Amino acid sequence: MIKDDKRRAMLEKVLKEHDYQESALLEILHRAQEIYGYLDKELLMDISGSLNLPPSHVYGVVTFYSFFKLKKSGEHVVTGCLGTACYVNEVEQILEAIEQEFDLKRGGSTADGKLSLLLTRCIGACAMAPNIVVDYEVIGKATKELVIQKIKQALGGVKAETS
């Protein structure tokens, strides 16, 4: 994917801005994910070479932070909140229902790449627990039925903005 000249040129600009400093690794990974949507191994090898950092170090940093994605996410992204309030309000049951209904596992995507189910620690809307985020729309006081209906709507509707 790095052969895509336009995006590689954008990445090169970011690298130049940071003067190829190894200390800017995190910022560069952030921007690279913004540009490409996710960080695959070819891209990580490119960044590791540009900053003259060992590939294993770059990989270690990328996997340490759950923010970074190594795989392309689905067209639509559902995020389950695993914060304490959501957890005690049984967000688990909703996640299980989503997994069953759409045949995917948390952290993964459906076979057709239409839907991803991700987890996050706390989105800061504890008063509305349990929370599920469907394509950037926070669904508070979520129920299985409501969430599944929302996801079906999203899948049948317009393509979500990718991040």
Add this chain to the structure above:
Amino acid sequence: MSTNTVKLKIDGVDVTAAEGTTILKAAKDVGIIIPTLCSLEGLTAYGGCRLCLVEVSGTPKLFPACTTPIGPGMDVTTQSDKLKEYRKIAVQLLLAERTHICSVCVADDHCELQAMANQLGVDHVMFERNWSREEIDSTHDFLVIDRNRCILCTRCIRVCDQIEGVHTLDLKLRGKDSQVIMDLDEKWGNSCSCTSCRKCAKVCPVGAIYVEGEPIEHTKKRDVAEFIVERRNRK
């Protein structure tokens, strides 16, 4: 390097050492051995195994001796009932975290974790064991990594980076999911930077990295880093 010296007490013994020296080193210099697993002479300190925790009077906090520099007037205790209990818990947690079965391990009788458990009198593990089922990577010509036996001491990573200088190894993920990886989490046989120097196998305290078909006592040479660094510093 600073030539200022610091005076302190370790286990009641008066000690004088250069400013910046760690408690572990200052104690060793006067013959007081503090138990360690991740620490290895010649490599930078990591402070991961928590076995070298010591008490410093005046504070309820425990300090890792390998990363804590000495301070003037410090009164350090390296052996006490409380510390022994903590060390036993640390070893039990290491044993429970993955799959350690001495009787079928290549490192049996040459294992620092096993020796430490014996030394501290750990005769049972009070935590539920995880029984990890990690993949064993034997794709390298002769080096094998069995991550089920890994205690994440990072000695292999540090020796690869600081002594061999290639940094093939690193840690991925975090917490209980952490694993030692090669390059971009490649199979060892496909590693683009590994020089097959086997120093990782030499310094591994347990049976996680070993040379296939070689008796472990031939492979293990845990003072390799100290030897190389000492020679390098002579220049």
